[in-house]
Amino acid sequence: MNNNIFRIDGMTCDGCVSTIKTKLELENDISKANVTLDDSRLELFSDRNYEISELNKILSSVGDYNVSNNSKNEKNIIMSYFSTYKPIFITLGLVLLLTAISFYNTENTMDGFLRFFMGYFFIIFSFLKLQNVKQFAISFSNYDPITKRFFKFGIIYPFLELILGIFFLTATLLLFSNIVTLFILIPQSIGIFKKLKNNQAIDCACLGSSFNVPLSNLTIIENSSMCLMAIYFISVSII
Numbered sequence: 191m192n193n194n195i196f197r198i199d200g201m202t203c204d205g206c207v208s209t210i211k212t213k214l215e216l217e218n219d220i221s222k223a224n225v226t227l228d229d230s231r232l233e234l235f236s237d238r239n240y241e242i243s244e245l246n247k248i249l250s251s252v253g254d255y256n257v258s259n260n261s262k263n264e265k266n267i268i269m270s271y272f273s274t275y276k277p278i279f280i281t282l283g284l285v286l287l288l289t290a291i292s293f294y295n296t297e298n299t300m301d302g303f304l305r306f307f308m309g310y311f312f313i314i315f316s317f318l319k320l321q322n323v324k325q326f327a328i329s330f331s332n333y334d335p336i337t338k339r340f341f342k343f344g345i346i347y348p349f350l351e352l353i354l355g356i357f358f359l360t361a362t363l364l365l366f367s368n369i370v371t372l373f374i375l376i377p378q379s380i381g382i383f384k385k386l387k388n389n390q391a392i393d394c395a396c397l398g399s400s401f402n403v404p405l406s407n408l409t410i411i412e413n414s415s416m417c418l419m420a421i422y423f424i425s426v427s428i429i
Contacts, residue, residue, distance in 0.1 A: 195233050198255055232257065242258060275406070277400075281314060292306045292359075305358050318396075319348035332393075368420040382413070392404075
């Protein structure tokens with residue numbers, strides 16, 4: 191999916207913002223259009239790159255608007271990415287902070303660091319999901335194949351994460367916990383990959399219903415990292 195940022199002039203009110211957004215999102219190749227009045231900004235998520243002339247032609251029927259290049263396009267894309275996924279980065283930062291504190295005060299080994307990271311990861315993300323379990327399950331079912339088939343799995347998932355987090359932090363049933371980690375994260379990652387491959391713009395349920403964060407490769411990276419840690423611990427246990 192292509193992500194491009196443009197400058198758009200001619201907007202005078204929120205009605206203009208709504209009109210432009212609606213018109214652009216009617217195009218088959220455009221999955222999402224974010225329009226902001228304050229900085230005259232248009233962020234476009236599309237299956238292909240749109241020329242400025244094409245965008246101006248599309249909008250010519252709804253008003254006197256002018257789309258132009260943003261001279262700071264690359265910088266804005268980076269800033270927009272971090273702004274969009276800020277809740278995830280903050281949460282991961284908290285996980286790393288707690289992991290570092292626990293690592294410093296107890297086990298000074300790599301295994302200990304990874305175990306603390308997995309524990310805090312599951313616990314903190316489970317707390318966010320537990321704020322509204324049913325709404326989480328509904329969002330989760332959009333891409334998790336297990337929840338899509340068995341909706342009740344989405345209901346118990348936050349509690350399962352919480353239990354796994356406790357097990358990792360207390361070094362309890364680690365082999366079992368790592369196997370379960372693979373069982374829940376591998377199908378989920380496959381489901382996310384399929385949605386992204388089909389350019390489907392849906393919200394990620396990883397932060398529960400408190401934040402609207404688009405599903406992205408960032409979630410796959412998170413899950414893959416957790417799976418690699420689980421595989422490492424399983425291999426160590428077997429060997």
